[in-house]
Amino acid sequence: QVSVALKEGRVTPTELCQRCLALIKSTKFLNAYITVAEETALKQAEESEGRYKRGQPLGILDGIPVAVKDNFNTAGIETTCASNMLKGYISPYNATVVQKLLDQGAVLLGKTNLDEFAMGSGSTDGVFGPVRNPWSYTKQYKEKSVPKFHSEDQESNWVITGGSSGGSAAAVSSFTCFAALGSDTGGSTRNPAAHCGVVGLKPTYGLISRHGLIPLVNSMDVPGILTRCVDDAAVLLGALAGHDPKDSTTIQDDFKPFELPDLTDVSKLSIGIPKEYHAPGLSSEILALWSKAADLFKNAGAKVVEVSLPHTRYSIVCYHVLCTAEVASNMARFDGLEYGHRSDVKDSTESMYAATRREGFNDVVRGRILSGNYFLLKQNYEKYFVKAQKVRRLIANDFVKVFRSGVDILLTPTTLSDAAPYTEFIQEDNRTRSAQDDILTQAANMAGLPAITVPTALSERGLPVGLQFIGRSFQEKQLLTVAKWFEKQVQFPVIQLEEVKRHDSAVFQHQKSASFS
Amino acid sequence: LAPWIPVVGLEIHAQISSNSKLFSGSQVQFAAPPNSLVSFFDASLPGTLPVLNRRCVEAAVMTGLALNCSINKRSLFDRKHYFYADLPAGYQITQQRVPIAVNGSLSYSLCIDNKMSQMVTKTVRIKQIQLEQDSGKSLHDDTRSQTLVDLNRAGVGLMEVVMEPDMCCGEEAAAAVRELQLILQTLGSSQAIMAEGQLRVDANVSVHHPGEPYGVRTEVKNINSIRFLAKAIDYEIQRQIEELENGGTILNETRAFDSKLGCTIPMRDKEGKQDYRFMPEPNLPPLILYDSKSLPANMNHQQVINIDWIHERLPDLPSVKREKLVEQYEILPEHSFTLLNEDGLAEFFESVVKQTQMKPKKVIGWILNDLLSYLKQHSLTVKESPVSSFLLADLLNLLEKKEISSTAAKQVLAELWKGEGKTPLEIVKEQKLELLQDQKELEQICQAVIDGQENE
Numbered sequence: 002q003v004s005v006a007l008k009e010g011r012v013t014p015t016e017l018c019q020r021c022l023a024l025i026k027s028t029k030f031l032n033a034y035i036t037v038a039e040e041t042a043l044k045q046a047e048e049s050e051g052r053y054k055r056g057q058p059l060g061i062l063d064g065i066p067v068a069v070k071d072n073f074n075t076a077g078i079e080t081t082c083a084s085n086m087l088k089g090y091i092s093p094y095n096a097t098v099v100q101k102l103l104d105q106g107a108v109l110l111g112k113t114n115l116d117e118f119a120m121g122s123g124s125t126d127g128v129f130g131p132v133r134n135p136w137s138y139t140k141q142y143k144e145k146s147v148p149k150f151h152s153e154d155q156e157s158n159w160v161i162t163g164g165s166s167g168g169s170a171a172a173v174s175s176f177t178c179f180a181a182l183g184s185d186t187g188g189s190t191r192n193p194a195a196h197c198g199v200v201g202l203k204p205t206y207g208l209i210s211r212h213g214l215i216p217l218v219n220s221m222d223v224p225g226i227l228t229r230c231v232d233d234a235a236v237l238l239g240a241l242a243g244h245d246p247k248d249s250t251t252i253q254d255d256f257k258p259f260e261l262p263d264l265t266d267v268s269k270l271s272i273g274i275p276k277e278y279h280a281p282g283l284s285s286e287i288l289a290l291w292s293k294a295a296d297l298f299k300n301a302g303a304k305v306v307e308v309s310l311p312h313t314r315y316s317i318v319c320y321h322v323l324c325t326a327e328v329a330s331n332m333a334r335f336d337g338l339e340y341g342h343r344s345d346v347k348d349s350t351e352s353m354y355a356a357t358r359r360e361g362f363n364d365v366v367r368g369r370i371l372s373g374n375y376f377l378l379k380q381n382y383e384k385y386f387v388k389a390q391k392v393r394r395l396i397a398n399d400f401v402k403v404f405r406s407g408v409d410i411l412l413t414p415t416t417l418s419d420a421a422p423y424t425e426f427i428q429e430d431n432r433t434r435s436a437q438d439d440i441l442t443q444a445a446n447m448a449g450l451p452a453i454t455v456p457t458a459l460s461e462r463g464l465p466v467g468l469q470f471i472g473r474s475f476q477e478k479q480l481l482t483v484a485k486w487f488e489k490q491v492q493f494p495v496i497q498l499e500e501v502k503r504h505d506s507a508v509f510q511h512q513k514s515a516s517f518s
Numbered sequence: 519l520a521p522w523i524p525v526v527g528l529e530i531h532a533q534i535s536s537n538s539k540l541f542s543g544s545q546v547q548f549a550a551p552p553n554s555l556v557s558f559f560d561a562s563l564p565g566t567l568p569v570l571n572r573r574c575v576e577a578a579v580m581t582g583l584a585l586n587c588s589i590n591k592r593s594l595f596d597r598k599h600y601f602y603a604d605l606p607a608g609y610q611i612t613q614q615r616v617p618i619a620v621n622g623s624l625s626y627s628l629c630i631d632n633k634m635s636q637m638v639t640k641t642v643r644i645k646q647i648q649l650e651q652d653s654g655k656s657l658h659d660d661t662r663s664q665t666l667v668d669l670n671r672a673g674v675g676l677m678e679v680v681m682e683p684d685m686c687c688g689e690e691a692a693a694a695v696r697e698l699q700l701i702l703q704t705l706g707s708s709q710a711i712m713a714e715g716q717l718r719v720d721a722n723v724s725v726h727h728p729g730e731p732y733g734v735r736t737e738v739k740n741i742n743s744i745r746f747l748a749k750a751i752d753y754e755i756q757r758q759i760e761e762l763e764n765g766g767t768i769l770n771e772t773r774a775f776d777s778k779l780g781c782t783i784p785m786r787d788k789e790g791k792q793d794y795r796f797m798p799e800p801n802l803p804p805l806i807l808y809d810s811k812s813l814p815a816n817m818n819h820q821q822v823i824n825i826d827w828i829h830e831r832l833p834d835l836p837s838v839k840r841e842k843l844v845e846q847y848e849i850l851p852e853h854s855f856t857l858l859n860e861d862g863l864a865e866f867f868e869s870v871v872k873q874t875q876m877k878p879k880k881v882i883g884w885i886l887n888d889l890l891s892y893l894k895q896h897s898l899t900v901k902e903s904p905v906s907s908f909l910l911a912d913l914l915n916l917l918e919k920k921e922i923s924s925t926a927a928k929q930v931l932a933e934l935w936k937g938e939g940k941t942p943l944e945i946v947k948e949q950k951l952e953l954l955q956d957q958k959e960l961e962q963i964c965q966a967v968i969d970g971q972e973n974e
Contacts, residue, residue: 074565215564219800248567249802330597330797333608334562350603377795
């Protein structure tokens, strides 16, 4: 809609940019942004305006304000991965996906907050502090939350965004941008998207280039897309997908961007409900919602069947072995020699390395490095790493079998419950939380499959809950088409932010229902 | 005393001759200003990914074929982890599990008892050839207690050639490496100049008694020339024998060759064995090569490598070249070795042969005895020879036509080395070296000599 507005001149890119920047300022307490690139954003907006005036916009994304997770390289703009190791690091190059956005005229507002090096499921473990879920400040949450806190204590009642792409999710959810890039390795885009009430798409592995995405697990990472509606996600996908010679793991086939049809007849669809996703700890609320969604499809004429993915319960353990092993390897480059933080300890190269890494990495990162190195030791390699790879193949085969049996799309919950209050979340350590929270999203990364979370309803506490669709490899069109149909059916309510004081309410009204397609 | 059997194996790293590095587009060049040939990937900037260089793969396939290896149609890349200042990523990308070529052989020749006339052919098995990254260079500045790091070399493509322990002494190892060097240079897959670090050899040495299992081996590094290779190996064999005969033991360690002292010394920083924590390289899919049978019909040939296509275009290897020289020119096999051993000598020889009526069998003597020894004496390469093939051919023609004697020819040659631009004929005339052909004149001279003798 806003894209049309730009085209028709009802609003200019500069105005749009300025409003977003103002909104970022007034929602600073969310801590969604690490860096706001005000100057360059305004400049990009100006250039976009020029193009619109000449009647030559670059496309739908021209002039659209976007945000990018701070583990993507952005030339000239600090890239920190929310770590001391890269504080002040200014990359000399743009990640391919960032370049693509810029080439289409998008306006890059800034870099969003995350768990350090994308390790975590809360966006609470970065050096710039935790990200707050915008829904903590909504009318809907206030009304439903247990009224045992005084207004002073309300400060401590805020809920997390989920993670690790929490900043991006919060940014999209609070209207400070129209789309954001996240990354997804075990659910890091879908988890916060579900908690923040936005759409979170994990594309098929190999569809979108990882060049410039600072890696967590090279064999599972994908750039993730966060938007306010499914159509917008399709637009972003079209702008970003396709072979990149700089990334040897992208597929060679041509990618054709698509527009999503308005599906009316779902009778030819077969929806699978994997029984193993009724995981321990799944809230009764979400279970009920999941059931309701299944019925929705059934009543509309689709075939809804229970299916089994028997190796699901091994996926978390398997993931931890493979993830930590790759982390140990990927983090080996951070030694303070070529870039990033370097310790003052100078006695020898080794002591400099050791001190740099102790100072630069938080406990979570260091913990994973130690575990990973353990699993990669010669005497452990077969027992852990190779075994985990074999289990990974079994998990992937589970999906293959189910899809071969005639199922088109799988429907599952995205998270075990709605967003937890921060004070409650930090009672358990990062590793425990990750192990719990990744369980519903993680297998799709193991198998490289596309998955999308769609905001479905508000929980009893007034917080968003999303449901997840998992599709066949490279069948994003079908996946998004079904997701779009579902989105239309559930009519998820718009966020009603309360505590945004110094703010132009007229603008707010305008942006309330804003999508850009 | 029971005899000792020395066992020598070699690990050879050959820098691939290519315009750009193995996984990135930065240039490959010797002695460029420090850190001027470093791409983002070479510097291990976070988020960068490796992209395989086609030319490097072709070089490895050519080398594998020339060494009679089986080329693996599917090979894999791995990460080998260790921390060092010259390894920016903290790991090297190599091929540990499935290398590109395996199970080959290399034939080389030796002179028995230092007599050029008796040559024997030996074979060493090639275990494998793998593609891997070179590291950067680190220089230790002890006066300022700092380490200087130059990453120009980081990421340059290497072929590691592993030779099985089929050799028994320094001479054999040197001959094998020399032959490998010639092969690489003929193929163009590596320039293999040891002095420029394009060919680096590590030797694995052990000794044992016949009938007993192999002894503990040591690894000898830091060998900068083929001559030093033979020396280092022979020294190490001797050291091990002496150590064992004195009741000592051999440690499984790495030793550096000190060329000044002519001995091997233990290297300091190997505390305990390194665990390299090998892991598959997740950013590089398996390397798939095709042959004419397996090549899919509609494949863009720019995108793939066809082993058979490369095989058909291999140049004549040194062994083949030597055979042809022997056959064509009726020279001895040991002559052909010397011809190929010296850069440009074979071409010089053939050029002279073309320009003279003298039989090649005779020309070869002039080439190997006179020309080559002169060049060696003055440390000149064939290219730098003040006597061109044209001049030498000219001279040999005079000899062939019996216009001068062979003694005179040697005198002329000595004059030609001065490089003053005179032709052989001019020198002959100057020094009055012409052979007299006139029978009558000769009789007069002889008669004069006899008369002279009678008068005394």
